[in-house]
Amino acid sequence: MAKGSIVAGCLAPHPPHLVYADNPPQNEPESEGGWEQLRWGYDRLRESLSKVDYDVIVILSPHWQTYVGTHFIGLPHCTSKSVDPIFPNLFRFDYDIEIDVDLARAIHDQAKSDGMSVKMMENPDFRVDYGTIVSCHMLRPEWDKPIVSISSNRGMHYYSPEVMQEMMLELGRATSKAIEASGKRCLLVASNSLSHRHFTTETNPPEDMSKEHITSHAMHLWDMRMIELMRAGKSQQILDEMPEFCEQAISEADGGAFSWILSAMGIPEEPAILHGYGTIIGTGNAVIEWPCHEWGDD
């Protein structure tokens, strides 16, 4: 069996506003659009990924929050309705998702043997979190690829950003090892925004772009700094600055996905591609691709 590989990594933010603005048939609410800079960024990402062959999407979402270790969905098929508890006016989505349970279990087992606290989720009534659904839908609206759904262990809140990052670096290494052993070609997805300070009011309609902007200049500076580091291939510097980024930008990277994906990709020194940047209800969001398939072996 050929070695498995990570064909690409993506930073794929998940605000439900993006699906709402896209008006897919699975989502009940209807909009007049909005957040085009980001949605066009996703268009470019999809176009780029259309040239890459992959078997499975492996995604870590900060909206499946677990405090007792890292969890993996262990059901082959998940069908239900996802309603965002924070923006239910925007996101009520009927989903039908195939899970690659074999790969999920392989990552679970590898992480466990590496000393991490992990658990498989096999309750058939469980609802997939909306972060996973939004990122996957924006990446691949055909829903024709199975996914591996990984929870966000809240290590930062229990311990510190540094401990969170160490745990996620370990999980990233375990993910990489399990993928390599699986023989599968995987698209890795970190489902998170950058700076994460929201407005606490909503425009009417929510897609009124005349009111959309970053919440503060400091948040903008952090977003641009992180994007520049990604574009320059300075992954190690990102990891070095992650604790400050998490705390000062109230970043959603606190959920661990950003650190995890950099680790799984081997802390790449190759430049990432920025497909789009925009704010959503004040938070900073970037659509980023690391085209690992172009980098060759070592």
Added chain:
Amino acid sequence: MSGEIVKSLVVPAHPHPVLCPEKNEGWQRIRDAYDEARRQIEETDADLIIVYSTLWPSIIGHQIQADPNPEWVMVDADFHDLGSIPYSLQIDTEFAHAWNAANKARGLESRTVAYHGFPIDVGSVVALELLNPGNRIPAVICSTNVYSNRAETTVLAKACMDVVKAQGKKAVAVSVMSLSNRMFTEPIEPHEDRIHSLKDDEWNRKILEFLSEGRLEDIGQLSRTIHDQIRVKKVVAFKPMWWLSAMNDNRNDLTGEVLAYEAIHGAGAAVVVLDPESNGTGDKEYDEDDVEFYGGDRNVLDVEEGDDHGVALHDPTTGDTSFNTDKAPKPVGAYPHARKEGNLLYLSGVGPRQPGDNSIPGGPIRDSDGNSLEYDIKAQTRAVIENVSRILEEAGSSLDKVIDVTSFLVDMDRDFAGYNEVWAETLGKVGPTRTTLAIRALPTPIAVELKVIARA
């Protein structure tokens, strides 16, 4: 009609007491305590259960569940292996919508939600499953805003009480929360469960000592300290004591009873019942303002423009003897804030609108469609006097130099007492002459305006 809180509860949020109490003696004691709390509720004439859940975070203000019959199957994000909890709840939608309106009247961002499939949080499901099986009593559920501070949370409770009183409800107030919330980060066997650390246990026992003495306001004032000491910094801080205290008029002399205190996967879980009867001890001692109206700057999206309340605003006119300040609200016509003649200052009529965003402390008296709204005359009167003070200071004078005031009220019957109370606390101590008139309306949706003459 007069409503009241007939009982207040602190209850834990984890699903263990519903799904597997038999696996651990402590979880069973929590379940038994839940059952005892249910029996105590059934002995009252309660007709509403109000749930404030720390496990339902919100960002756009506070959200209130208004689906008359939310139904689904709840699975905990962490403890999914324990099983599922099907739920079918009965929500008092009339109360939910009224609470939402009352929130807005007190300056809060707020909205109702009513969507099929909405995921009711685990804490609310567990609490209502155990306290109110079969939906014997209608319920209402409110989220916890991740950004809300003490003032916002306190006002949320006061808005809720506005409706409890207006609708004559006999309500049970329920805070769904852990005490210390640090769980073990590894799976454990049920028999291994204990409070995560000795420090957490000591703090939990201190909290319970206060609660058993009915000292809700004291716990409220310790909330930030408690959060720093024994709380994992999740999105929702230790806010429920602010809410529960304000639901009980910030009292420190309730009658409290701790029915159980145990560990659930390391977190501090307690069932506490608080009755409104005074235990005869403990006066309240405020360290902080007892805020009535939320005037904080949460409305980031609109702060630059503000609401002109349908009336065009003008820059104050200028002249040799005029005084104007950007620390007072913009005029609604072509006139200055104040004018000096001789050694006297004559102020234009001053209302409570705030400089900058034009908001009205205490809330506007009507909405843009002309519908009457609840408002706080005392908050409006205080804001008027603060505006007067700012204008006087701009002109080199001060509040203690006021010599004559003409006051205008749009509803003398409703507002005179509140206005008079604030007057007594402020200008009443200065001693100007005063005339109070009832008038039909003012240009903006405010209830009070003062016309002031002072020494320069």
